[in-house]
Amino acid sequence: MKSNTIRDFCQKYWKALFILFFVSALAYLPNITKFTLYKDDWYYIADGFFGGPKIFREMFYIDRPLRGYLWEFLFTLLKTDPLPYQILAYVWRLVSGMLYFWLLNLVWPKHEKTNLWISLLFLLYPGYLWWVSGVEYQPYILTQLLQVFSFVTMLLFLKTNNIFKKLLFLACSAAAGWTGLMFVDYTIGMELFRIVIVFLFVSHELPLARMAAKIKKTLLSWLPFLIIPAGFMIWRTFFFTNTRSETDISLQMGQFFAAPAQVGLVWLQNLIKSFFNINLIGWIQPFADNFFGLGLVEFLIATVLCFLAIIAVKKMISKHYLPEEDGTGSIPDSRQWEKEALFGGVIGVIGGIMPIVLMNREVSITSYSHYLLNPLMAAAPILFVLINFVRSHNLRRSILLSLIGFLVVSNYSYSVNIVKEETTIANFWQQVTLRAPRMAPDTTFLVNLPNGYADDNWDAIWAPVNYLYALPSDVVEKNGVVWYPFAGLQPAIETSKNILLNSELGLSYRTHGFYNRYDQMIVISQPSLDSCVHVIDSRWPRLSIWDNDQVLLFASKSDTSNIISPQTYLNYDKKIFGKLDENNWCGVYQKAELALQLEAWEKISGLKVEAETKGFKPGDEIEWMPFLQGAIYFGDKDQIKSIMAQITQPFVASQACTTYDAMQQGGYYSDKASMDANRDLVCHSVEKINE
Secondary structure, eight states: OOOHHHHHHHHHHHHHHHOOOOOOOOOOOOTGGGGGOOOTTTHHHHHHHHHOOTTTHHHTTTTTTHHHHOOOOOHHTTTTTTHHHHHHHHHHHHHHHOOOOOOOHOTTTHHHHHHHHHHHHHHHHHTTTGGGGGTTHHHHHHHHHHHHHHHHHHHHHHHHOOOOHHHHHHHHHHHHHHHHHHHHHHGGGGGHHHHHHHHHHHHHHEEEESSHHHHHHHHHHHHHGGGGHHHHHHHIIIIIIOOGGGGGHHHHHHHHHHHHHHHHHHHHHHHHHHHHIIIIIHHHHHHHHHHHGGGGHHHHHHHHHHHHHHHHHHHHHHTTOOTTTTTTHHHHHHHHHHHHHHHHHHHHHHHHHHHHTTTTOOTTTTTOOGGGGTTTTHHHHHHHHHHHHHHOOHHHHHHHHHHHHHHHHHHHHHHHHHHHHHHHHHHHHHHHHHOEEEEEEEEEEEEEEEEGTTTTHHHHHHHHHHHHHHOOOGEETTTEEEEEESOOOOHHHHHHHHHHHHHOOEEEEEEEEEEEEEGGGGEEEEEEEOOOEOOOOOTSSOOTTOOHHHHHHHHGGOOGGGGSSSSOOOOOHHHHOOOOOOOSHHHHHHHHHHHTTTTOOOHHHHHHHHHHHHHHHOOOOGGHHHHHHHHHEEEOHHHHHHHHHHOHHHHHHHHHHHHHHHHHHHHSSOOHHHHTTTTHHHHHHHHHHHH
């Protein structure tokens, strides 16, 4: 049965397609309902929510305008719910894998089982870490699909003699190619891989022809598809004005002409580094970074997923559904296939990397793994060829089966860690809503997220606070930019300098902006995963032994008068922040801190009783402070003694004493005599601990 149409292909290979679905589902779907928003996803959702779907046209008109229309459609359809974006991203990946299997079968029709193995590697590649960012990376994943589809329809064009089908396939290939380049311009480098594919196809059609004849036939066959890169470059050069420096070709190339030897060396280094990142580091680093942090339950789930994947694939390849590798050919045929896959793959990967290198970037697994999505088409066969050098059939199959299980576990382990991060950030903002019913407009937030989650994650600071607290009437759209009433400071060293110098007052990026007002700043810190969120009050700062230097430096500037009660508006979205959980120590602690700010002293006492009744205890000793202050206010010696007995850290004990002094000076007590009498109960402990 031929596979020149989608229908024929699906009928012939439906079992293989099911395996691609089943195994990829094991890798990518176990935690899909737990994903929320990751890094830059936040600003897409915030800008779309406040600016409306058309804001995305403004977001991308500076560099990749077609993305704006895609995003206008997606946001109109899917709104702010993260789950549909995640499902759609998975569907794009799955369809890409299925089309890739079709592509390989068109290139190497006698190697169907091998093609299935390579397609599994392509689909399960763990080095693309942005798959968890279901919102922002829609165009990137879709571009991968479009480019594979463009290659498939190109080969169908070459296979048919029907003029109408040729025109149809050429139109589909060109449209898919152009659209992909409009979404992600640097994938133009994969047009070199298109030539490789045509050459392989021609070589198989003309096995006895000389190399010169094959090259000539390749160029003639490829010529109609020159319209894809040429058409894009003509539009990009003569009809489009790029205003973003990072994607300005002339500006980036200007660095080379200014210092050709130095920049040329950097390009060479980045090319080599990117090549090995794709073909080596990307296969193993995600496992090393994530697997060893799994808990017992997660480890057991990973084990089950691994064995399910291995059993499913083993059952598939053990049957004679697809021919054995090279079962229709000889050993020389096998060697020839290896040469084609290896050298073609290397050329394709280098082609995919080159535009990235020329733009003075590199393929990095941790930060820029989206650069490797399209070169992965060429990289997947390279790994299989290396494994195929193992000539023992049983050993080779065991290695491949183990690798499939390994890749499933790698992706699952990574998703577990991302869910932990996203859940921690969502819980962070849950606690903030309990502590702060309302925020005064123009408040600026200096935020410390736990476990290093603030690194390169600025959007998870300013976007959530505006999404939660900003009244639509307080958000102003001007000249295509949404100006928000609340500012979030970047978690960076430069931020400290800006605060001290009162600089960088206005910040904007693409379609969002805000003004920093350091005299209306609130410092919020969650020093560790065991700590609650601490909204710092400059009168008596809550400084944990785990707080970073930035929190310690600016705690005295944190003004809780920007927190307003009662609550009149809160845009709390369970799909983003999860179900509000107040029944824990941190829920009680946040209510106690709010009661302290409102001077509702009786409520603090009641909350302490509630915590004791439910068996709640703090994971950070500084969180005893609001309850200690309640006891100090009422002059309750027993409670003061009980709480001070829980404080063993000198740093926290010293803060208890300074807090006592601040309360005394501010008149926060019910009886002055008892206030004076109880000082030793608090401050004597400091001297005792320091002995």
